[in-house]
Amino acid sequence: MSITREIGAHYTPGKGTLFTVWAPTATQVDVVLKDNDKIIPLQQEAFHYWTALSEETGPGARYTLRLDEDMERPDPASHFQPDGVHEPSAVVSHADFNWTDKHWKPLPLEQYIIYELHVGTFSEEGTFQGIIEKLPELVDLGITAIELMPVAAFAGSRNWGYDGVYPSAVQNSYGGPEGLKKLVDACHAAGIAVVLDVVYNHLGPEGNYLNDFGPYFTNKYNTPWGKALNFDDAHSDHVRNFFIQNALLWLRDYHIDALRLDAVHAILDTGAKHFLLELQEQVEHLEQQLGRPFILIAESDLNDVRIINPVEKGGFGLAAQWSDDFHHAVHALLTSEDSGYYSDFGKLEQLQKALQHGFVYDGLYSEHRKRTFGSDATANPARQFVVCSQNHDQVGNRMLGERLPQLVSYDMLKVAAGLVLLSPFTPMLFMGEEYGEENPFLYFVSHSDKDLVEAVRNGRKEEFSAFAWQGEAPDPQSEETFNQSKLQRTYEHSEKHRQLRDFYKALIRLRKSAPALTRPDKARLHVAADSHTQVLHLIHSGESPYLYALFNISNQPQKIKVVKEVGAAWKLVLHSDENRYGGAGIALPQE
């Protein structure tokens, strides 16, 4: 185990605030209390941790850290940046929030039906409070978990969240620490788990002062964001600790149920104990301390089962990972798009394979990547793969941010919904998907540095060059781009949108009630693809009653033969073409 210790400003009622910062290159470190300009000199302890207890400092106090009597900086481990990323940090109390979720029973991963949302654009207000007010609609929809895109403090007020620079501070414009706690508490009261997206692979470009404190970065590796964070070079114990403390903070002090770890392939660590394994161990340690289970989910561009394999098999032991292959197989098939990474997909058999195993590229040569890619996921339980037909990346990284309704027919939206929600995997929706939101989800930022804004604009254009998109990209820096990305909740007045939402509700109800879906068994899943009719057969034959789903990918009615082996006594439980789901009402046999 690497060196671990709490960092940042830790307030204990009746005792005061303990300040701790790792600053290996400084010869003197002080806390500057901004309310009264008082200087608190910190004492150096082992491994260059600097610390002092200030009895008089309590919640709300603004402070900076001063290095060598010269450079004043916000606290890298700040819990709150009330005035933005360049201004003083604030002491936060985690002792006096009035939690009401004592009886909350954390859900096992098999029960997760995740709803990914972006705080700034989910509601008109763009705040945690805005989400709380909409919780009844999510309860009505039936989802069991929300996944918040990153809430770590970023520059300005508009950002997807991946430009966060204070991993442990809650974005001020969203409602800060108090706002997040209220949201989690309200979710638990509504029976909804909370997944938080956290970014341990890089820091945003504006307001990141880590380099002033120590070797947080290494020259060993290069990433799309420049030098890699230092997870395995000299002094890496303290960088690892910086992020591990962050994970523990959310789970312990914010009652978060699960973390979604952004782009773990960019957490570069070739040492004998990978950071993710250590993170999992530390989270398990917290589980034991608190008697509460936590879930770690990786986003990974590696198709590597090592991330989710148990430790005995040499894995990192994480609960689950995203399957981009599933998304791409669905998307390329339904849209016929074949540029960029979609060039690797588009065949019905690939969707069949994704549904059966989780990965399509499991050691196959990828023409797009120009290399053999991935590992065999056959032995991994279905719950270990989070699947979707839309998410912030797949929508938002399109030049025009089109959601699926802009790209495929209404009927195919229902096919996509069924593929995700009737799959054996852990399903995830992207906010607004359930009613066919037609607003785009665009890329937006609100940096204050002009050169950076220009660099972001150019960087986006380069990213799009692999795709054959025409026209001009919306300006990421413009507030209009942000506003265009807000949900319209059209289901409240559009029948088609309401009917689509009803179909999602029906699918979710089915998923929750059918034992074959609540306890899916990949080994007893039968997936057949009929290339003649373009119909995909999905048969869950684990728990009884068995579930048989048919997906017609062709754009016309098809006569199909039911797969024989599965017996004959079938009852129709859901039919997407019914009028109430906006369909034409083509009849199917009821039994």
Added chain:
Amino acid sequence: MSITREIGAHYTPGKGTLFTVWAPTATQVDVVLKDNDKIIPLQQEAFHYWTALSEETGPGARYTLRLDEDMERPDPASHFQPDGVHEPSAVVSHADFNWTDKHWKPLPLEQYIIYELHVGTFSEEGTFQGIIEKLPELVDLGITAIELMPVAAFAGSRNWGYDGVYPSAVQNSYGGPEGLKKLVDACHAAGIAVVLDVVYNHLGPEGNYLNDFGPYFTNKYNTPWGKALNFDDAHSDHVRNFFIQNALLWLRDYHIDALRLDAVHAILDTGAKHFLLELQEQVEHLEQQLGRPFILIAESDLNDVRIINPVEKGGFGLAAQWSDDFHHAVHALLTSEDSGYYSDFGKLEQLQKALQHGFVYDGLYSEHRKRTFGSDATANPARQFVVCSQNHDQVGNRMLGERLPQLVSYDMLKVAAGLVLLSPFTPMLFMGEEYGEENPFLYFVSHSDKDLVEAVRNGRKEEFSAFAWQGEAPDPQSEETFNQSKLQRTYEHSEKHRQLRDFYKALIRLRKSAPALTRPDKARLHVAADSHTQVLHLIHSGESPYLYALFNISNQPQKIKVVKEVGAAWKLVLHSDENRYGGAGIALPQE
């Protein structure tokens, strides 16, 4: 499995020579036959492999590869560079060598007693033939395997071998392909296995034209030698194949028994299937084809058991790896040196731990590395760790190249010998160690590029800066430096040196005859360190009769108590202080 195919010039008697080269950026590739200036245009096949069969081309033919009718280059997969690294390649026949080792029985790793040697300095001639002539002395010593420092073609005639630029070509000045085959054949006739040191983590700085052929390197990672070889980026299948074909060549066509993989920590691959795992799989495939076992041994600076763990445990399945910890524990204790990486060692208990488990740093914080380092090796069999008290790196990377006799007393040389040869691990000696060779083993090169020579000189100085060495480093480029590093074989006329060699012979005899050492069992090994007397007790209590070794690290006689648990019926089998081993003859109880 990645894409695999044979590359280079492949001669088949009666058929001709098949040329194959991977050149993804070229639009035309030709073979230029230098003997008659004939041009053979190559045809492009899948994945930009260019190929043609030349019926008229046979062994010895000189050729270059011409890219886009412009650039003539030697073949990156050349099997022979008769005139050096900048000159044409030559076709080699692997069909007509008269092998006499049909009855050679490959040794299991447990029986390896390795003797590391450098072809250029082991004999006066500095050739494979020079080694053949000295084989009787190695047979007399009792070692069972020689390990050749790299023989891949390098610039000039003097080099350790790690500057090789044609991994599959045998250095001309050593005797070329024919010379190596004769050596391996002679070794097998003498009952000696051959380990070959191969370098897959970088190419040397002079004569390396890989970049002209394709993306052999990647910007993802940085290494001490610059950009990393491309093991996991776009097109990496072909770079992996380049090195895999190299491994198969040595094992198949040169009858090499085992490969020692140089510095595998610098083979940077974060993909789902690590190159080392794929290499092991391909070697196992060859084992099945040929019905002959092969051994892969890694040199690694990671202390990561993943490299040697079985595939079921998520490992790469390699047979063994070097334990630098063992060396450093012995060296620091015996020399009291504490600069550079020796600062992490020097305690008797560390040697105890190294002997017991293989690693000292198995998840401990390393003050020198400034990070928590290594993984637990308790569960790994002893044979999986190759140990030594001297090797080319540990001697040669000292500024003055001093061997152990320059640093410790004669008595301590015997302690070091005993620690290595009575350990449960796979022992390795460094040429000349067995009689206390007093010539240094210095760093030497023979580049033709003046700037490069200067860069090497400065690079060496920087490397030494972590150590407190005084004075001036010998000039690596000077022939004198090379000549000073040759073995003197002083045991032929110096009694002390002969006696030391006799002691090594006795230890090796004991190692071969004692069941406790031929079938060592880490789990039934008892190691105790008495800090009061500075005596280390090593008790093999696996196979009977048990073996009890005592190492007196103090510089004076000690009265010791035998560890109780192991019973009483002991018989003295070897005593280093006997007169015939150059000792003072202090008597020990015979039973």
